Every structure is written in C-alpha cells, then in structure tokens.
C-alpha cells in the first residue's frame with residue numbers, strides 16, 4: 002500500500018521535501034497556515050501593485066539548486082535579474098540573481114506537481130496514536146493517520162509540534178532567528194539615484210530595492226521594497242505597522258538623500274521569524290524511531306538555497322526509512 006506522509010509548512014523547504022517524496026511514489030499532503038504557499042518566498046498584492054516583500058532573489062551554489070533554477074527558468078517561472086548595484090562587497094553572490102516571474106512566489110509553484118496542499122490549515126498539535134501521526138487544527142478537526150511527518154517551519158514554530166521528541170528539543174533550542182520589518186512603497190515618480198538596489202544603507206535600513214526593475218513587473222509603476230535591519234526590527238517588533246512604514250520611509254529618504262516625495266501608498270509587514278541568526282549546522286533532523294523530521298532554511302544557514310536543500314535531504318531520509 003502507498004505510504005502516506007504529511008508536511009507542515011508550504012515554504013520552499015516543505016515543498017522541496019514534498020517533491021522528493023512524490024517522486025519516490027509516496028502520497029503527500031501539505032498543511033499550510035497561510036492562504037498562500039511560499040512562506041518567506043512571497044509576493045503580496047497591495048491595490049494593483051505586487052511586491053516581493055520577503056526573499057528578493059535567489060542564487061545557486063549547489064548543482065542541485067542550480068539544476069532546479071535552470072529547470073524552472075525553462076518553464077517560465079524564473080528569470081535573471083541584473084539590477085544596477087552599488088558595487089559594495091556584500092552584494093557579491095555566487096551566481097546570477099534569479100527571481101520568480103511574475104513574482105517571487107512563482108519559484109515554488111513547480112514543486113507542487115501532484116502534491117495535495119491544504120492552505121489556511123494551521124496545525125497546532127501532532128500526535129502519534131494507533132497506526133500513525135495525526136495533525137490537529139484550530140477547529141478541532143484532524144487529519145491522519147500518516148506513516149511519517151515532516152515539519153518544515155521556522156524552528157520556533159517546530160518546537161510546539163515536535164519539541165517533545167527529546168533528540169529534537171536540544172537542537173531546536175540552539176537555533177536563533179531574528180525579525181525583519183518589510184515596507185512596500187508606491188511612489189509616483191522615480192527619485193532614486195542611478196541604482197536599483199541598496200544594501201546596508203544605515204543602522205536602520207538593511208535593504209532597498211526598486212521592485213519594478215525585476216523582469217516581468219510593470220516598469221512604469223515605481224514600487225519599492227525596504228527591509229529594516231534585524232537589530233532595529235527586534236526593537237520595533239511591537240510597533241504599529243503604519244508608524245513603522247512612516248519611520249522607515251523617512252529614514253530611506255534621509256539616508257539616500259532623496260528629493261521629498263509623498264508615497265501614493267505604503268504598508269508594512271513584520272516577518273517575525275525572518276532571518277537566521279544562529280543556524281543548526283545540520284541539513285535536517287530525522288528520528289527513525291518516531292518517523293518524524295524537521296527541515297527549514299535555519300538548519301543550514303538562512304538562504305532560500307538552504308531551505309531547498311534541507312527539505313530535499315529530509316525527503317530523502319523519509320524515503321529511505323519508508324520505502
């Protein structure tokens with residue numbers, strides 16, 4: 002009989018795991034708390050504009066991720082982005098900058114082939130009883146039994162689900178993640194100096210990008226994504242989103258010496274588990290005794306490529322145990 006597996010989290014790690022399990026012939030069901038898939042590889046609509054408010058671009062070091070990016074580029078889900086940069090050392094990355102098209106969230110779509118995904122389903126408890134794992138949701142319904150379960154969420158969110166397994170508890174406690182405030186701004190004219198991206202702008206602003214310079218966006222609508230530094234975001238975690246948007250835009254204008262311009266609209270989003278401060282240092286966690294595992298970018302580092310590798314490696318471990 003086909004073995005049934007459940008994955009919690011439809012970010013890049015969860016969906017990369019799903020693809021590996023599916024390719025091995027296992028039945029896969031993914032539970033995602035948000036209405037959309039992709040996690041921090043995200044594209045948000047604000048009015049008629051679309052902003053990539055999480056990951057900005059991806060690069061491949063490993064042959065596996067490079068192959069994946071080439072594959073999805075051929076399918077029309079990704080293209081190369083060559084923005085005007087400021088030439089600072091921290092913008093040097095291993096390969097070309099690739100972005101999802103028409104939005105970053107398109108990067109994960111090719112991983113969903115023949116995978117059942119239930120969005121708007123936050124799992125609050127995972128429990129093994131009878132013949133397998135069962136997932137419980139806020140409305141007191143459940144799904145299961147599953148022969149194995151993979152949790153592909155940020156470490157803090159994995160803890161209430163699988164932290165009761167002793168061999169996972171210590172590992173999860175070692176990981177540290179940091180918040181990031183993102184601000185999406187629409188302005189009616191181009192006011193930036195001859196550059197499309199800016200990094201380490203000030204102690205408050207970590208990143209500014211002209212989102213509309215990415216391929217297959219509307220080049221005529223000036224859409225800006227701003228990321229605050231982790232240090233500032235941590236201090237501002239409890240602030241109101243409107244106040245954050247105002248403060249960060251003022252800081253961008255000041256630090257980049259922009260001519261005064263009143264945004265047509267702006268909005269802020271807090272990624273509570275945004276960046277990885279202290280990774281685990283292992284590709285994934287898996288317990289063959291419990292038939293349960295954990296994956297995420299935080300296992301290896303904190304980039305999209307790490308999430309992809311972590312999910313794939315956990316998938317292979319589950320296939321090895323079940324097939």
Ligand SMILES: Cc1cc2nc3c(=O)[nH]c(=O)nc-3n(C[C@H](O)[C@H](O)[C@H](O)COP(=O)(O)OP(=O)(O)OC[C@H]3O[C@@H](n4cnc5c(N)ncnc54)[C@H](O)[C@@H]3O)c2cc1C
Nearest residue numbers: 010012013014034040041056057058124297298304305308
């Ligand atoms: C602001 C920002 C900028 C970034 N820029 C870049 C960049 O330019 N390049 C790069 O390579 N990386 C970048 N990253 C990092 C990159 O986005 C991440 O490494 C990657 O997306 C992590 O994928 P993941 O699957 O591990 O986690 P996530 O994307 O966080 O996915 C986890 C998923 O689990 C879901 N979930 C959590 N708990 C539950 C639950 N209980 N039940 C159901 N679902 C649940 C969440 O909703 C989410 O969809 C950036 C990140 C941020 C925040």
